[in-house]
Amino acid sequence: MLKKTELLYSGKAKDVFATDDPAVLWVTYKDQATALNGKKKVQISGKGALNLQISTLLFKAVAAAGIPTHYLSTPDQQTMLCQRCEMVPLEAVVRNFASGSFQRKFQTEPLLPLQPAVHECYYKSDALDDPFANDEQIIALGWAKPATLEAIHALSDQVNLVLQAQFSAVGIKLVDFKLEFGWLADGTLVLADELSPDNMRLVDEATGESLDKDVFRKEQGPLTPVYQTVLDRLRGAAHV
């Protein structure tokens, strides 16, 4: 059996450990919610397990559509095994409807449909508060090559189609989301990080209620029942 070894990285929502297989990482999902780049931090019992299960279900759906991902397996309620990859230092955001920073920036009406979906990249840096970066800035600063950016945009569009299908089947509108990508040792670009309500905005089509981390950011009530609703609906649709 695979053994967890040293802690490589402790993030806001996950810890990443090495294993005795150099190609495999052991990722634990934390019972912690953060906002405002970690300035607001709260322990939320059960959140890690919920995000892990939602992420598992969505990574499987993305992989089933032929999109390469780092996902390997989910051996227990807190752990995801992933392929080790070298991360591209970018957050790739896709927006189907105006919300969050986009809505604030352009003062649009809430949830204005965006056609085509808007792609934005942010440079991953806690010290700089993840600043927006356009393609020329990213290329000039060496964070990604033009072909990599093109691949990130194309893969993000494919992921968007898969996630939109998953959520619309259960009465949920996929407003926007953030993806991260990484390189496997063999040079394949794969979808990495997580796919959970921590990094996407979801709105109940029937009630207009938020079903994501905005509930925590805006202090609208407890988070775990909301994440449980998302999991239950996705599971119901997947007949898991």
Ligand code: 5GP
């Ligand atoms: P916004 O730019 O409107 O704040 O965020 C757009 C989308 O990307 C939202 O779904 C949000 O959850 C996600 N997102 C943006 N930055 C981060 C981040 O640093 N961490 C996480 N988990 N999600 C992010």
